[in-house]
């Protein structure tokens with residue numbers, strides 16, 4: 001097991017280019033178990049790319065990523081996607097719920113994909129909807145709920161299989177202040193209770209204020225302090 | 230107000246007579262309230278006494294305005310330290326933050342470092358307010374939010390300014 005002092009996830013000296021554009025040009029990040037890290041920086045500085053690389057969604061051109069002592073680069077695609085499904089959760093700005101399923105079914109989906117029986121999956125999903133204060137919309141579809149409710153459903157879905165790291169890219173980007181606050185309060189509360197680490201990309205300082213620590217990305221680079229042993 | 234540090238920054242960009250120094254200060258930071266000559270010479274004599282500036286030439290004639298002042302190595306170190314040190318976040322910081330950004334550009338230093346160190350200082354207080362808000366009653370929430378929105382505004386201004394860095398650098402360095 002990881003104790004608090006040892007980083008759970010480490011991305012080191014990451015480079016990633018899209019054609020002539022260097023999205024990452026020597027960025028690093030480390031996240032300890034249960035820690036909430038805000039990733040900040042100007043638009044286009046490489047925040048989302050850093051999140052995608054650290055989560056094993058996009059392979060970097062160079063640099064190393066290790067999770068719980070294992071190198072992501074050394075894994076097969078199958079191993080990497082299994083890791084993402086079991087250990088990681090994701091919340092994006094919008095458009096991540098399956099429109100044909102009810103909110104409850106959406107939250108139960110990751111468990112179903114992992115082989116949990118329907119009744120059990122939906123029982124646990126209902127518990128998460130309750131924690132995120134959206135139990136009342138369990139049987140509505142995503143198109144029938146507000147943006148703020150939809151984001152809380154997305155957070156419930158991301159946390160339902162108790163990931164050790166939650167990756168959130170501008171989770172409040174499309175919400176007004178009141179709903180943004182609500183999502184952040186419930187997201188961080190749930191993450192802290194289940195000892196889930198959070199990588200939170202945001203350009204809003206009030207949102208970043210829910211974190212324990214911030215990493216600033218500028219022109220695809222971070223400060224040397226992120227390069228830990 | 231940091232008149233002393235502003236003088237040092239202005240002198241680092243070039244040596245000046247007392248009168249020029251006052252005019253440069255009033256133009257950039259005076260906001261319609263020019264310095265008194267008394268303040269100018271009192272500040273200069275304090276900086277002289279502390280070895281942060283020196284008289285670099287004296288023109289013939291009398292009166293203090295004959296002297297031209299230059300920054301010393303100790304003075305440069307002092308400016309450097311002041312620019313590198315974030316301000317304690319409060320709700321009336323605009324003047325000092327503005328002064329730091331202008332002087333950083335004027336002396337060929339970047340505003341990005343000021344932004345980063347100030348953001349981390351602001352975030353420290355904002356985290357504390359966020360915690361207090363999360364644990365508190367409605368009154369706590371309202372009061373903490375008031376502070377959070379105002380502190381965020383400082384940073385948004387700093388961010389915008391850092392983004393305009395190049396643009397601004399061309400205009401300030403005259």
Ligand SMILES: Nc1ncnc2c1ncn2[C@@H]1O[C@H](COP(=O)(O)OP(=O)(O)OP(=O)(O)O)[C@@H](O)[C@H]1O
Nearest residue numbers: 018021022023042043044045046047048049050203
């Ligand atoms: N799939 C892609 N194809 C081409 N260029 C890309 C791609 N993804 C990112 N980029 C480029 O890489 C750079 C960094 O993009 P990234 O999305 O990481 O920035 P960001 O910090 O998340 O910005 P924002 O705050 O606007 O979301 C940008 O110049 C962007 O145009």
Ligand SMILES: [Mg+2]
Nearest residue numbers: 047048049169
């Ligand atoms: Mg992005």
